[in-house]
Amino acid sequence: MKLRSALLAAAAANILVAGTAGAATAHKPRHKAPAGNQQLQAQVKALQEEVEALRSEIGAQKTSQVATQAQVESTNSALQATRTEVQAVQTQVAATPPVTKEQVNTQIASAIDKEHHNSKLYFKGITITPGGYLELAGIYRQHFQGNDISSSFSIPFPNNRASHTSEGRFSARQSRLSFLAEGAVNPHVQLGMYGEFDFQGGAQTANSNQSNSYNPRIRTLYGTIDWNEGDHGWHLLAGQNWSLLTTNAKGIVPRAELTPPQIDAQYVPGFAWARQPGIRLAGDFLDHKLWIAVAAENPQTTFAGTVPPNVTNNQQAGSGFDAANTLSLNHLPDGIAKVAYDTHIAGNAVHVEGFGLVRSFDAHLNGAGNNTATGYGYGGSIVAQIVPGVLDAQFSGIGGKGIGRYGSAGLPDVTFSADGQIHPLNEFMLLGGATLHATKMLDVYAFAGEEQENRKVLSGGTYGVGLPTANNSGCFIEGGACAGNTRRIRQLTAGFWEKLYQGSYGRAQVGIQYSYTQRQLFAGVGGMPQVSQNMGFLSFRYYPF
Incomplete structure (x- = not known):
């Protein structure tokens, strides 16, 4: 925001200078703009385009921030579901009798x-x-x-x-x-x-x-x-x-x-x-x-x-x-x-x-x-x-x-x-x-x-x-x-x-x-x-x- 305000102020100052210069040379024919005035207008136009680009970039950043926030919320939900599942598995494991060595050997032999x-x-x-x-x-x-x-x-x-x-x-x-x-x-x-x-x-x-x-x-x-x-x-x-x-x-x-x-x-x-x-x-x-x-x-x-x-x-x-x-x-x-x-x-x-x-x-x-x-x-x-x-x-x-x-x-x-x-x-x-x-x-x-x-x-x-x-x-x-x-x-x-x-x-x-x-x-x-x-x-x- 500060950058945009500075740019706008600079643009206004340039316009003001341009207007003063134009008044000082009013006795000259209007059909041919002074070279300095044309240059000033080009700079203003360039600043306007730059301002618009900055506006677009700021809008994209806002959109990205919203998407990132949604992703964070989704990740938090998945993490909570995983924690719930882990707790359920821990409860099941606690209720399951311990596997004996013979059972392990049997499973290995079957595999x-x-x-x-x-x-x-x-x-x-x-x-x-x-x-x-x-x-x-x-x-x-x-x-x-x-x-x-x-x-x-x-x-x-x-x-x-x-x-x-x-x-x-x-x-x-x-x-x-x-x-x-x-x-x-x-x-x-x-x-x-x-x-x-x-x-x-x-x-x-x-x-x-x-x-x-x-x-x-x-x-x-x-x-x-x-x-x-x-x-x-x-x-x-x-x-x-x-x-x-x-x-x-x-x-x-x-x-x-x-x-x-x-x-x-x-x-x-x-x-x-x-x-x-x-x-x-x-x-x-x-x-x-x-x-x-x-x-x-x-x-x-x-x-x-x-x-x-x-x-x-x-x-x-x-x-x-x-x-x-x-x-x-x-x-x-x-x-x-x-x-x-x-x-x-x-x-x-x-x-x-x-x-x-x-x-x-x-x-x-x-x-x-x-x-x-x-x-x-x-x-x-x-x-x-x-x-x-x-x-x-x-x-x-x-x-x-x-x-x-x-x-x-x-x-x-x-x-x-x-x-x-x-x-x-x-x-x-x-x-x-x-x-x-x-x-x-x-x-x-x-x-x-x-x-x-x-x-x-x-x-x-x-x-x-x-x-x-x-x-x-x-x-x-x-x-x-x-x-x-x-x-x-x-x-x-x-x-x-x-x-x-x-x-x-x-x-x-x-x-x-x-x-x-x-x-x-x-x-x-x-x-x-x-x-x-x-x-x-x-x-x-x-x-x-």
């Missing part, structure tokens, strides 16, 4: 695992997931049966001399290797391939004398195509997999088959299953809750009773098979249809399914053509979360004619009458069990199962299964006669799995299983004998993937 470990492999756009485990199992049986990790439920009676001694062995043959390969053709189409292998194959050269040279075998090996269309989809499977009638935990999805969790590789009597080649088409609807599937699967037939001399029902295995085995005569695959539904009841997940089975049995009447019979089965299962994350339960049942080979106990499918006609056997299977997830590291389970066939007496009591004339009088006498057919197999089993380690380097666990099994014969001469078997299993497993 390292994410950074340096990857459970999948990638090749030309295909994602490959390895799997499997190594197992050392210990097996104990009260009565010697000569079985490895897969039990035979045809328990020997005391007439069998070997049954008077117990059985104990180690086995690593249930160790398993698997892989899953997946590739997305586009957002709606995905291709997949899955293979799973163990070492329970037993060629004629395999033995337990020295090298224990047991060979690998296929458990499952199949390919899939999935077409997903939002709330529904279609799924094609071709290859060797669990039979469609095997209980699923969810939908009708490969690798979601729900097997009892015990160590014994033959599972529990009453559990219906098979692993065999076939082709399957499934569709899911209602936002993937309703599933419908049909399948054609490889046929085989098991026989019981006397086979008439004019009947050919088996053929010695040919190319690609072990010549010591035989194959049943079959020309049509087993047909299976299944419906499954997933829902929630009171917040608990529930899976329900039902299925139907149609089978064809064949034989040749020597010189008189072929003989064919039809078998069928029907059943279902329910899987439910009794307490989510804590207790799961399952129940399944199947009934029908000619369904024996789909049961764990392996009861026969059919028998013959004297004229060579095939007669499927009536049978039912039941299984129930529960698994308690006691802790994150401990699972405890218990199951009960049963398989039972009906008597079939044919041709005046000379053919069939469960003949009343069968001699059971020596079943409990060493070396005695015990000719009856098996009527029923029952089992109670329980056990647990304890995880010893689970983290960046896989999972290690130990399991113990105990089972009590009963075998009952059809009533014959000498009564309806029954024998039992106590078995125990111990398993150490390491899952590296």
